[in-house]
Amino acid sequence: MKDPRFKPKAIRSPRGARTTAIDWADGHKGVYPHEVLRGYCPCAGCQGHSGDIKFIAPSDAQQELEDIEMVGGYAVSLKWFDGHASGIYSFKYLRSLCRCSECAAAAGAQPSGS
Ligand SMILES: [Zn+2]
Ligand SMILES: [Zn+2]
Numbered sequence: 001m002k003d004p005r006f007k008p009k010a011i012r013s014p015r016g017a018r019t020t021a022i023d024w025a026d027g028h029k030g031v032y033p034h035e036v037l038r039g040y041c042p043c044a045g046c047q048g049h050s051g052d053i054k055f056i057a058p059s060d061a062q063q064e065l066e067d068i069e070m071v072g073g074y075a076v077s078l079k080w081f082d083g084h085a086s087g088i089y090s091f092k093y094l095r096s097l098c099r100c101s102e103c104a105a106a107a108g109a110q111p112s113g114s
Pocket of ligand 1: 043044086
């Protein structure tokens with residue numbers, strides 16, 4: 001995958017933090033609250049087989065990230081402190097979960113005038 005929008009340069013997830021930051025190769029500074037990362041875990045155990053990805057509100061204890069591992073140069077797998085580690089997040093998927101102010105504004109409600 002050569003598209004710089006789907007290539008992370010640096011992933012920062014300080015221990016104990018509740019947000020992971022990803023610097024993308026196109027210069028975008030991604031912001032990923034763990035509530036979002038865990039809530040949108042794409043594994044079959046979380047999402048079932050319905051096809052539509054849905055948000056499953058995680059408990060407080062489910063938002064502690066233990067480890068991030070690269071998977072085959074196209075995705076990362078997230079390991080959580082409660083032992084859950086089956087979610088494989090492709091870079092493209094990760095990018096769509098970004099909650100930086102720019103992406104949140106693009107995805108959020110239309111501004112109603114000024
Ligand atoms: Zn899962
Ligand atoms: Zn963003």
